[in-house]
Each structure stands twice: as structure tokens, then as C-alpha cells.
Amino acid sequence: MSILWTPSGSYRRVEYASESDLESAIVEVQHDLFGANRFYLDVKKKIGAKGGIRNVPDGYLIDLSGREPRLYVVENELAAHDPLRHIAVQILQFSLSFESEPHTVKKVLFDTLNAEDEVKKRCEAYAPRNGYRNLDHLLEHLVWESPFGALVIIDELPENLETVLAKRFQFGVEVLELARFENKNGDRAYHFAPFLADLTDDLGDEGGASPKLSPVSAADVDTVVVPAREEGFQETFIGENCWYAVRLHATMRGQIRYIAAYRVAPVQAITHIAPVKSVEPWKDTGKWCLHFSERAKEIAPVGLIKGGRVKAPQSLRYTTRERLMAAKSLDDIW
Missing domain, CATH: 3.10.590 (ph1033 like fold)
Incomplete structure (x- = not known):
């Protein structure tokens, strides 16, 4: 069992009650977890072509931290759910859905941004500064032209998960570990390495x-x-x-x-x-x-x-x- 020691008391590592509990934690710490100019869209909408493979990503991450924007499809997972095979299958299906029906993905992003005024304003401000006509043009670039990218957020990193993902996929799959700790009073702390922080x-x-x-x-x-x-x-x-x-x-x-x-x-x-x-x-x-x-x-x-x-x-x-x-x-x- 992992312990965080502080002068005011110790925190013990605790499990999340469910994937939705993990997702609530992601939303809580999102600004520090993802860093400046990266925006987490906590939306679950089915993507993929009718009659083909269809699935529901756990969310999306729009990365506007550099001159070249990136979009990541997010898969949230608990280590207790035997994640190796499940994660690989999900990510493969996400990539196929992007290829088969990108219009659906763009619509999901557009509708979600319309419901999040602050993030939408940031995207609209970024677009003309970086060579895009408007928000619509930026989203087209993210979905049709940017390389497909996936982000796995998990409570405890299995020893060989990164090896399996690297061997299975040619595109990049980033992995973040988000661990929760609690003290005897129920106060919580989180341990994580921020997304791409060493860049x-x-x-x-x-x-x-x-x-x-x-x-x-x-x-x-x-x-x-x-x-x-x-x-x-x-x-x-x-x-x-x-x-x-x-x-x-x-x-x-x-x-x-x-x-x-x-x-x-x-x-x-x-x-x-x-x-x-x-x-x-x-x-x-x-x-x-x-x-x-x-x-x-x-x-x-x-x-x-x-x-x-x-x-x-x-x-x-x-x-x-x-x-x-x-x-x-x-x-x-x-």
C-alpha cells in the first residue's frame, strides 16, 4: 500500500468506486493534469458509421499548447477491470470510427464546444492566430488532417500496458496514471505526472x-x-x-x-x-x-x-x- 506523508498527516492510496468516479476526479484536477491551453471535453457520444463499428469514447482532449493543434480520443479505465485487452480493442475501434465517419466526430466536438462557452472562445481565439479561418476550419483540421492520437487515463498503470500499446499501434497512445489518496478525515489528494509536462x-x-x-x-x-x-x-x-x-x-x-x-x-x-x-x-x-x-x-x-x-x-x-x-x-x- 502506497502512503503519502505530510506534516499534517498521512494519506493512503484508495481505489475509485467506479469508472464514473475516476472520471469525476479527472474533471476535478483537469487543469493541472492536462496543463495550460489543453481542454478536456467530458462528453460521451456514439461515433462510427451506421452498420459498421460504433463506440463511445469517454471524452476528448483538444491540445492548443503549440502552433500545431492536436486532438486525442480519451479512454478512462480502472486497472481492476483487466484493462490490457479491453483498452487495445477500444482504441482500435476509436481509430476505425474516425476513419469511417469523421463528420460525426466533428459534430460531437462542435456541439460540445457550443455548450462550453469559455473553451469555445479559447478555440475561436486560437484559430486565426495559427492560420485557421475560424472554429469550423480548426475542427476540420483536427479531425481530418491531424494524426490520430489516443490518451488512456488509468488509476494504476499495469506493468506492460505501454509495451502492449506500442507494439499494437503505429499511432501514438499516451498513458496517464491518476492515483487517489485519502487521509483519515476523508480529505483527498491525487498523484500524477502532468500530460506531456517534460516538453x-x-x-x-x-x-x-x-x-x-x-x-x-x-x-x-x-x-x-x-x-x-x-x-x-x-x-x-x-x-x-x-x-x-x-x-x-x-x-x-x-x-x-x-x-x-x-x-x-x-x-x-x-x-x-x-x-x-x-x-x-x-x-x-x-x-x-x-x-x-x-x-x-x-x-x-x-x-x-x-x-x-x-x-x-x-x-x-x-x-x-x-x-x-x-x-x-x-x-x-x-
């Missing part, structure tokens, strides 16, 4: 000497930066022309073209970059191995600034090759 988090705080950079749009990401200890850097990054046991967002895998190594203390700098030839599953771990198309090349060190805004990377980070190659320090990247 925009600056690894630091607002008190650094350099101003915070505008985040890289998810659509522009083509490079990952990985922290590497000296032994692993020499043996694997340089010696084997690959880097493994990497955790990647499902929607980012197809975009990664370069990998750079941040060498931890005493070097404390990004010193090498390599083009990525392929991204392959790493055993049955839900992680990935990035194979290089050629040996890593040394670049001018992009170092950690003492007292700077950006802290030393502790895990994989996303950026663009253009921003990385123009940087003099980590503060110039994130």
Missing part, C-alpha cells in the same frame, strides 16, 4: 539570472537530450552508436531525428549529437533503444550555468536541433 518544463524556477524561453512547440520537436554518466557515454553512446532504456512519449517517437548527450558532473555539458536511424522497443520494458545512423559528432559544449535558471537534466528532455546548435548554455535551450 515544456524548464527544469528550473523563475529565480534564475536568464529569462525563461518560450517553449518549443511539440510539432517542432526533433531532438532528445539524455543525461549520461561517463562510463555509459563512452561504452554505449560512443562505442555502440545507440542509447537504450529510453522512455519516450508515444506521440513524439516518430518525430525524433537526433539524440544529444548531456554528460553529468564533472563535465556538465552537452558535448555530442548523433542522427537517429531507428527507434526500436527495448525488451519488454515499455522503453526504447535509439540506434544512430552514424557515429556521434562532438559539438561546442553547451554547459550548465552555475546559478542559472535551468538545472542539470535528470531525465530525457525534448528540444529542436536548431535551438540546441545555436545554444551557448542550457539556459538557451529550455
Whole structure:
């Protein structure tokens, strides 16, 4: 049993009473769970062609956090319901419904936005700023032109769920774990990793000497930066022309073209970059191995600034090759 300890008392992990209970929690924490400029539509309407496969997604997530908008179909699930097969079947059916009857999906989105004035206004403001004529044009792009994406929200992540989804589908399926805790008075707390947070988090705080950079749009990401200890850097990054046991967002895998190594203390700098030839599953771990198309090349060190805004990377980070190659320090990247 997991416990959250606080000075005012302990919280014990508790199960949700039902999927609707989980969905209520999602709505409660949605702003922190999904982040700024992402809008959760808690609507259940049947989609799909008449006479064909028809199903009811648990909701939709409209992502307007970057210059390229994205739409995710949401499947909410409880781990107690033996979710592996069920989730895979549901997501497959959602993708087929999108292909067979996109007009229905667009209508569901349009009708839902008309009932949510604030979200509708945000979408209407976003559209002309990013090259869309109006809300209708934006929705057409999300449904017909954007790559299909799915988001699974589950109370407890099964060990091999991400591996199964990665092997089963070519499109990206993101997974969020939303755990609930309660204290003896019935007060609740939630534990989760915010959606795609490591694409925009600056690894630091607002008190650094350099101003915070505008985040890289998810659509522009083509490079990952990985922290590497000296032994692993020499043996694997340089010696084997690959880097493994990497955790990647499902929607980012197809975009990664370069990998750079941040060498931890005493070097404390990004010193090498390599083009990525392929991204392959790493055993049955839900992680990935990035194979290089050629040996890593040394670049001018992009170092950690003492007292700077950006802290030393502790895990994989996303950026663009253009921003990385123009940087003099980590503060110039994130």
C-alpha cells in the first residue's frame, strides 16, 4: 500500500468506486493534469458509421499548447477491470470510427464546444492566430488532417500496458496514471505526472539570472537530450552508436531525428549529437533503444550555468536541433 506523508498527516492510496468516479476526479484536477491551453471535453457520444463499428469514447482532449493543434480520443479505465485487452480493442475501434465517419466526430466536438462557452472562445481565439479561418476550419483540421492520437487515463498503470500499446499501434497512445489518496478525515489528494509536462518544463524556477524561453512547440520537436554518466557515454553512446532504456512519449517517437548527450558532473555539458536511424522497443520494458545512423559528432559544449535558471537534466528532455546548435548554455535551450 502506497502512503503519502505530510506534516499534517498521512494519506493512503484508495481505489475509485467506479469508472464514473475516476472520471469525476479527472474533471476535478483537469487543469493541472492536462496543463495550460489543453481542454478536456467530458462528453460521451456514439461515433462510427451506421452498420459498421460504433463506440463511445469517454471524452476528448483538444491540445492548443503549440502552433500545431492536436486532438486525442480519451479512454478512462480502472486497472481492476483487466484493462490490457479491453483498452487495445477500444482504441482500435476509436481509430476505425474516425476513419469511417469523421463528420460525426466533428459534430460531437462542435456541439460540445457550443455548450462550453469559455473553451469555445479559447478555440475561436486560437484559430486565426495559427492560420485557421475560424472554429469550423480548426475542427476540420483536427479531425481530418491531424494524426490520430489516443490518451488512456488509468488509476494504476499495469506493468506492460505501454509495451502492449506500442507494439499494437503505429499511432501514438499516451498513458496517464491518476492515483487517489485519502487521509483519515476523508480529505483527498491525487498523484500524477502532468500530460506531456517534460516538453515544456524548464527544469528550473523563475529565480534564475536568464529569462525563461518560450517553449518549443511539440510539432517542432526533433531532438532528445539524455543525461549520461561517463562510463555509459563512452561504452554505449560512443562505442555502440545507440542509447537504450529510453522512455519516450508515444506521440513524439516518430518525430525524433537526433539524440544529444548531456554528460553529468564533472563535465556538465552537452558535448555530442548523433542522427537517429531507428527507434526500436527495448525488451519488454515499455522503453526504447535509439540506434544512430552514424557515429556521434562532438559539438561546442553547451554547459550548465552555475546559478542559472535551468538545472542539470535528470531525465530525457525534448528540444529542436536548431535551438540546441545555436545554444551557448542550457539556459538557451529550455
